[in-house]
Amino acid sequence: MKRIAIIGPVFLMIISAAAVGFGFQLLLIPEKLLSSGVSGVAMVIGYLSGWNIGWLYFALNVPILLWGYRILGKRFIGLSILTVIFTALFLQIVPEIKLTDDRLLASVFGGVLVGLGSSVALRYGGSSGGFDIIASIISRYRDIPIGLFTVLLNTLVVAALGFLENDWNAALYSMLSIYLTGKVIDAVHTPHHKLTAFIVTNHTQELTSRLLKLPRGVTIIKTRGAFTSEERDMLMTVATRYELAELRKMITEVDSKAFVNVVQTIDVIGEFRRR
Secondary structure, three states, X not given: OHHHHHHHHHHHHXXXXXXXXXXXXXXXXXXXXXXXXXXXXXXXXXXXXXOOHHHHHXXXXXXXXXXXXXXXXXXXXXXXXXXXXXXXXXXXXXXXXXXXXXHHHHHHHHHHHHHHHHHHHHHOOOOOOOHHHHHHXXXXXXXXXXXXHHHHHHHHHHHHHHHHHOOHHHHHHHHHHHHHHHHHHHHHOOOOOEEEEEXXXXXXXXXXXXXXXXXXXXXXXXXXXXXXXXXXXXXXXXXXXXXXXXXXXXXXXXXOOOEEXXXXXXXXXXXXXXX
16 A cells, blocks of 8 residues: 555656756756756756756755755655656756747746646655755744745845846846746645644544654644534644645545645744754
């Protein structure tokens, strides 16, 4: 059963990597535009040096993934490593073809395609590596908004392209592409970096034990159904967007009939387990 359970996410990580690879090779790279995160850094270095962008992307992600391995969870980083490897391979396999001479079209559709690929990885328990992992790790030690931190890093990369290549048109079109990538991820996955899950279940002990190993704190609230008057436990836990796929999988495995409501969490005051 465990082998079957992992085949689906692995296949989806490969699909995610393919979407990102095609977006890079057919739309962004031919127009010398940037994507978000570490891939953007790899593109800037590649444009300036002529080095292979795919292998640069892989090399830059390796230390980040190793850093995140013990902090963000083995499953999340394992699937992220798989996505990064296959993205680098697709960047070697897919030929660089200029689909359009219009930079606006390239930035829009490139950003959307990369966003779709990245959101598939996030939704099913992985990521495409890069700045998301860096921001998530730092946020566990410092109370810095992840979204703001990621925007700042991406802005620095785009500004570097404008200054070093002296091509501010490319820099501005890259900002549009990065913005659209973020909007697609928000639409398909979730725009919220912290989430609160309310879980009504008959398997309190088993589910609580699994949640504490995530590790996440859990509050047990006694509830009574208005229609049936049946008393059940409701578990409340706060998690990050990167743990949502694992949380969903865990709840389904323990209690497929559990009622789950996941809501946006603006801020957490008090005890929130960061590490």
